[in-house]
Amino acid sequence: MLTIKGLKVSIDDKQIIKGFDLEVKEGEIHAIMGPNGTGKSTLAEVIAGKEDFKVEEGEIYFDGKNLLEMDVEERAREGLFLGFQYPVAIPGVSMTNFMRTSVNEIRKHKGLDPLPANKFMALMAEKKKLIGIDDKMTKRSVNQGFSGGEKKKNEIFQMAMLDPRLSILDETDSGLDIDALKVVAHGVNKLRRKDNATVLITHYQRLLDYIVPDKVHVMYDGRIVRSGDKELAKELESKGYEWLRKESATS
Amino acid sequence: MADSDKIIDEVTQSEYKYGFVSNIEADQVPKGLNEDIIRMISEKKNEPEWLLEYRLEAFHIWQQMEEPDWAHVKYPKIDFQDIVYFSAPKKKKYNSLDEVDPEMLETFNKLGISLEEQKKLTGVAVDAVMDSVSVKTTFQETLQEKGIIFCSFSEAVQNHPELVKKYLGSVVPKGDNYFAALNSAVFTDGSFCYIPEGVTTPVELSTYFRINAANTGQFERTLIIGDENSYVSYLEGCTAPIRDENQLHAAVVEIVALKDAEVKYSTVQNWYPGDKNGKGGIYNFVTKRGLAKGSNSKISWTQVETGSAVTWKYPSCVLMGDNSQGEFYSVAVTNNHQQADTGTKMIHIGRNTKSTVISKGISSGYSNNSYRGLVKMTPKAANARNFSQCDSLLLGDKCGAHTFPYIHTDNKSSIVEHEATTSKISEEQLFYLQQRGIDEENAISLIVNGYAKEVLNKLPMEFAVEAQKLLSISLEGSVG
Ligand SMILES: Nc1ncnc2c1ncn2[C@@H]1O[C@H](COP(=O)(O)OP(=O)(O)O)[C@@H](O)[C@H]1O
Ligand SMILES: [Mg+2]
Numbered sequence: 222m223l224t225i226k227g228l229k230v231s232i233d234d235k236q237i238i239k240g241f242d243l244e245v246k247e248g249e250i251h252a253i254m255g256p257n258g259t260g261k262s263t264l265a266e267v268i269a270g271k272e273d274f275k276v277e278e279g280e281i282y283f284d285g286k287n288l289l290e291m292d293v294e295e296r297a298r299e300g301l302f303l304g305f306q307y308p309v310a311i312p313g314v315s316m317t318n319f320m321r322t323s324v325n326e327i328r329k330h331k332g333l334d335p336l337p338a339n340k341f342m343a344l345m346a347e348k349k350k351l352i353g354i355d356d357k358m359t360k361r362s363v364n365q366g367f368s369g370g371e372k373k374k375n376e377i378f379q380m381a382m383l384d385p386r387l388s389i390l391d392e393t394d395s396g397l398d399i400d401a402l403k404v405v406a407h408g409v410n411k412l413r414r415k416d417n418a419t420v421l422i423t424h425y426q427r428l429l430d431y432i433v434p435d436k437v438h439v440m441y442d443g444r445i446v447r448s449g450d451k452e453l454a455k456e457l458e459s460k461g462y463e464w465l466r467k468e469s470a471t472s
Numbered sequence: 473m474a475d476s477d478k479i480i481d482e483v484t485q486s487e488y489k490y491g492f493v494s495n496i497e498a499d500q501v502p503k504g505l506n507e508d509i510i511r512m513i514s515e516k517k518n519e520p521e522w523l524l525e526y527r528l529e530a531f532h533i534w535q536q537m538e539e540p541d542w543a544h545v546k547y548p549k550i551d552f553q554d555i556v557y558f559s560a561p562k563k564k565k566y567n568s569l570d571e572v573d574p575e576m577l578e579t580f581n582k583l584g585i586s587l588e589e590q591k592k593l594t595g596v597a598v599d600a601v602m603d604s605v606s607v608k609t610t611f612q613e614t615l616q617e618k619g620i621i622f623c624s625f626s627e628a629v630q631n632h633p634e635l636v637k638k639y640l641g642s643v644v645p646k647g648d649n650y651f652a653a654l655n656s657a658v659f660t661d662g663s664f665c666y667i668p669e670g671v672t673t674p675v676e677l678s679t680y681f682r683i684n685a686a687n688t689g690q691f692e693r694t695l696i697i698g699d700e701n702s703y704v705s706y707l708e709g710c711t712a713p714i715r716d717e718n719q720l721h722a723a724v725v726e727i728v729a730l731k732d733a734e735v736k737y738s739t740v741q742n743w744y745p746g747d748k749n750g751k752g753g754i755y756n757f758v759t760k761r762g763l764a765k766g767s768n769s770k771i772s773w774t775q776v777e778t779g780s781a782v783t784w785k786y787p788s789c790v791l792m793g794d795n796s797q798g799e800f801y802s803v804a805v806t807n808n809h810q811q812a813d814t815g816t817k818m819i820h821i822g823r824n825t826k827s828t829v830i831s832k833g834i835s836s837g838y839s840n841n842s843y844r845g846l847v848k849m850t851p852k853a854a855n856a857r858n859f860s861q862c863d864s865l866l867l868g869d870k871c872g873a874h875t876f877p878y879i880h881t882d883n884k885s886s887i888v889e890h891e892a893t894t895s896k897i898s899e900e901q902l903f904y905l906q907q908r909g910i911d912e913e914n915a916i917s918l919i920v921n922g923y924a925k926e927v928l929n930k931l932p933m934e935f936a937v938e939a940q941k942l943l944s945i946s947l948e949g950s951v952g
Contacts, residue, residue, distance in 0.1 A: 269907050273899075293906040303907050309900040313922025322918060323908040330909070362922065379908065 222247050222418050223268075223387055228279035230260075230267050237263045239443035241279070245387065248415045252429060253422045254454060255440035256462040261422045262306055264440075265391045269303040270296050284386065298330035300386030304376040304393045306422075311363040316375070319363050320345065320382050327383060348381040352408045370401035377408040388412075389420045394428035406431030426454040441465045500559040505552050507531065510657055513558045517626055517660075520633060526640070530656030533647040540650055543813040544842040544874055547755060547782045550720055557658045557691070614674065621666040622677055625693050628664035635666055639697055643726040643763040643790070651722040651757040651784075655691045659724065662692035667702035667733070676932050678707040694725040698733035700766065707935055709740040719744075721780075722757045731766030731793065736774070738931050740939050743779035745946075750809025750838075753781025760787035761817075764796035764825075772799040773816065774930045776939040778946040781810060786844065788817035791825035791856075798827040801927040803939070805920075805946045806839030806871070815844040815876075820853035820886065829860035832924045836867035836947055842874040849886040856886040864894040865923050867916070867947065917944040 223245040230238035237260045245251055255261055267274050268281060270293035281288040288296055311319070324344070325335040336344065345359060354374050364372055373393050380388050393405055409419060409432050421428060429437075429451060437454045439447040446465060447453060457464075501512050510531055514524040539550070615622050621632060628636050646656045665677060698704055721743070729735050737760075746753025756779075762771035773787035789798025800816035818827035827847070835841040847858045864873035875892050897919050905915035921928065921940050928936050 269903075271903055292911075293903065294909050294911045297907050297909040305904065305907075309898065309904050311901055311904070311919060311922055313925035314918050319905075319908070319918065322910055322914065323905075326909040326911075326914075383908065 222284060223420075224280075224282040225268075226280050228264075228267070228281065229277040230263060231275050231277055232263075232273060236277070237274075237443055238267065241444055243438070243445070245418050245420060247418060249435045250409075250413065250419045250421065250432060252434040252437045252454060253420060253440050253445075254424070254426065254437065254457060256465070257424065259440050260443045261440055262391055265303055265306075265389045265420075265422060268296075268389060269293060269301065294326070298327050302380050302383055302385035302388040304373075304380060304388060304390035306391040306393075306395070308364045308367075308372045308376055310365045310367070312365050314363050316359040316361060316363055317345065320359075320379065323379075324382060344382065348378060351411055352378045352381055353404055354378055369396045370398065373397055374401065374404055374408075377405050381408065381412055384412075385417065387418050387420070389422065391422045392424060393421070394423055394425065402428065403431060426458040429454045439465060500556050503554060503556050505531075505555070505557060505658065509557055513658060513660065516558065517629070519629055522637060523629060526646070527657050530646040530653050531658075534650065534653035534657055537647070537650045537653055543784050543844070544840060544876075545782045545784060545811040545813050547811075550755070552654075555720060558660050618671050618674070619668040620671060620673060621664065623664055625659070625662040625664045625695065628695070632664070632666070635697065636664070636695065639695055639726065639728055640693075641726075643728060643761050644724050644759050649759060652724050652759040655693065655722050655724040655759070659691040659693035662694045662723070663696075664694070665696040665704065665706065667698050667704045669699040670701045671699075672703040673705065676705045676707050678709070690719075690721050690723070692723040694723070696725075696727045696735055696737070698727075698729045698735045698769070700730045701732040702730075703734045703736075705736040705738070705932060707738045707740075707932060709742070709935070709938065719753075720755045720757070723759070725758070725760040725787075727762035727771055729762065729764050729766065729769035729771050729796075732768045733766060734770040734772070735762065736772045737762070737787070738935055739773075739775040739777075740931075740935055740942060741775065741777045741779050741783075742942050742946075744781075745779050745808065745810045746781040748808050750781070753810075754779065756780035756783045756785060758783075758785040760785065761790065762788070762798070763790045763792060764798060764822075765792050766796070767793040767822070768795045769793050770797040770799075772797075772801075772930075774799075774801040774927065775803070775814075776924075776927070776931070776942065777802070777804040777812060777814060778942045780812070783810075783812040783814055785812075785814045786816055788819070789827060790819045790821065791827065791853075792821045793825075794822040795824045795826075796822055797825065800827075800829045800831070801930045802831045803834070803924040803927045803943070804831070804841055804843075805834045805943060806836070806841045807946050808837040808839060810837075810839040812840070813842045813844055815842075815846075817846040817848070818858055819846075819848045819850070820856040820858070821850050823852065823854045823856070825853055825856045827856075827858045829858070829862070830926055831860075831862045832927055833862070833864040833873055834867070834920055834923070834943075834947070835864070835871035835873050838870050840872045840874070842876060844876040844878075846878040846880070847888050847890075848879075849881040849883055849888065851882045853883055854885045856883075858886075858888045860888075860890045862890075862892045863923070864892075865920070866894065866896050916947060920944075920947060 225241055225243040228238050228241040229236060253261060276289060283301060321341055328335060358371060367375060376393060394402055406428060434451055437449055437451060438445045439457060501509055507528060510527050514527060644652050647653050667673060696706060727735050727737060743754035743756060764771050771789050777783060787800060791798050798818050804812050804814050806812050816829055829845060831843050833841040833843055843862045845860060849856050862875050866873055873894055877890050879888050881888060897916060901919055902912060902915050905918060906912060920943055928939055931939055
């Protein structure tokens with residue numbers, strides 16, 4: 222579904238992604254772990270199409286399409302979803318209005334008519350229930366005055382609404398108390414299907430107590446230094462990131 | 473907000489959407505301005521002697537005045553002798569829509585304000601003004617039952633001269649300012665509205681203005697009187713055809729609210745702003761003022777300004793009655809080479825008077841958007857309060873936003889609060905929305921509508937929808 226080959230990305234002449242490869246297949250959940258400043262968010266944003274970065278080398282294919290040639294909104298409409306590490310507030314724009322615009326843009330791309338108001342409201346109600354968020358949140362402006370936990374839950378709620386092929390969740394677990402973490406994990410598990418996939422970007426292995434990944438990758442200094450199954454996360458937890466520094470120095 | 477998706481979908485063309493010219497024969501007076509022209513206008517309109525005197529006095533005052541240059545706008549000198557001061561569609565009275573010039577009906581249809589539709593669907597009584605003469609007034613019967621007078625200004629002069637004589641110029645005097653004096657001399661028509669004591673208007677009263685005959689400056693005169701304990705919500709909206717020559721528009725709106733009365737006046741203004749290079753477009757020099765005369769009276773202005781090449785407009789409230797209130801909610805959008813200098817004056821005279829000012833400026837392209845506001849607390853205005861918030865949103869880095877707040881306080885018990893912010897649409901916000909499948913233009917439209925929401929929410933529903941549309945249309949092509 223997602224194939225990244227030899228990706229090198231820089232910003233202001235500083236290379237951040239230094240030769241990155243990844244293959245994600247339908248039905249899989251991948252976890253990418255790594256210390257702060259290693260390029261995880263940069264990777265997520267480059268996949269989503271943020272323009273600040275310069276792709277120096279490599280390719281990204283999504284369902285056979287060359288992502289690097291597509292606009293941000295086109296990628297999204299094709300079913301790529303990014304759960305933001307720091308979701309931004311949009312004052313005065315209600316969650317309802319935002320989601321309706323978004324859902325209908327994606328429907329339009331698929332050649333479908335806009336969802337009638339009653340069906341849309343029913344969809345909202347269904348997804349709120351699925352994720353377990355209350356009504357008040359969707360009546361407010363997008364992320365405006367939301368707590369850290371609410372923002373992250375809101376990202377998962379949007380993921381549920383848009384039903385993407387591939388979700389990249391950037392540190393959706395960080396800063397959450399255990400209850401909020403469970404809400405997020407529960408959401409991801411519920412949305413898991415044979416025909417979609419998820420990439421979890423995380424700093425801690427804590428989230429992986431609740432979501433069982435098929436593959437775990439350890440990222441360090443702009444590239445993947447180790448890949449394995451869920452046991453790798455545990456190993457990383459016990460040994461700490463210090464271990465990686467040595468690893469990468471010798472590799 | 474319902475329909476916002478539809479609105480966003482509809483917004484696709486980038487040329488001025490309502491730009492078309494209709495070919496209705498006009499009955500005109502010759503170009504130019506002098507006493508004879510004024511006499512001719514007055515005679516054509518079969519006016520009483522006192523009104524002709526009023527016009528002539530205003531004209532003499534105007535002749536002594538200088539065109540103001542303090543506003544933050546630039547435009548070529550206006551040749552007042554090169555303007556036609558009166559034009560009226562030839563046929564005047566209709567008993568049914570069948571008698572109305574089909575081309576005129578077509579014009580209304582294009583604007584989406586066919587009288588038929590308006591009558592049936594929206595329950596809004598429409599006094600449609602094509603150029604200067606009232607064409608058709610609907611819902612007269614319903615309104616008449618309650619004793620509400622809602623008619624063209626000319627009709628009011630003929631049928632209710634005592635009311636017109638009593639209130640005309642009582643809020644905006646003949647010599648108030650250069651453009652008000654000009655209007656007082658040459659105004660051709662407009663709307664008149666009187667709400668009797670204790671009456672709440674059952675529908676929103678609405679007027680659509682449209683500048684039509686080439687080179688005809690429009691000088692509307694609107695007078696709204698809310699008698700004691702009455703309520704009216706009045707809507708004014710307008711669109712205009714594309715023109716190459718600049719067109720002058722200098723309207724005067726006067727509102728009087730007596731004891732316990734409330735008058736809510738909403739405007740969506742969308743006159744031709746000129747093309748992308750700043751060519752053409754309407755000059756809009758308007759004097760709008762409300763007098764909250766009685767105690768506990770309230771006057772509220774809500775405006776969405778997207779049009780005109782040059783706008784000079786300060787809907788104001790004189791808060792004379794004790795406990796009276798004034799409100800000003802404004803969204804002013806400028807794009808390309810548009811210039812807007814707009815704001816309000818809140819003059820507190822009575823005790824415990826209260827005013828609220830919420831101004832949202834949005835500038836893009838090479839435009840200039842200024843807020844100019846005066847809050848005046850006179851010595852008698854004990855415990856008066858004002859709250860003003862002036863926000864500016866910039867799209868791009870070639871446009872300008874300016875705030876000129878003037879505060880005069882002559883008593884110690886009054887409180888004036890002023891807040892101002894300037895912001896830009898952030899890359900983060902755009903990226904977030906685009907990542908959810910929304911393209912840049914629609915993302916900007918969402919952000920801008922969100923920014924202006926506090927004001928848009930003050931508009932009646934059908935107007936709010938139109939206003940959102942206009943915001944989106946006005947900002948097309950402002951990025952990328
Ligand atoms: N917009 C930017 N401008 C300059 N440097 C940046 C920018 N974004 C990220 N970086 C740098 O890129 C590196 C990787 O950052 P990031 O992708 O956020 O890492 P992670 O998400 O793994 O913590 C850091 O050194 C960071 O300072
Ligand atoms: Mg990060």
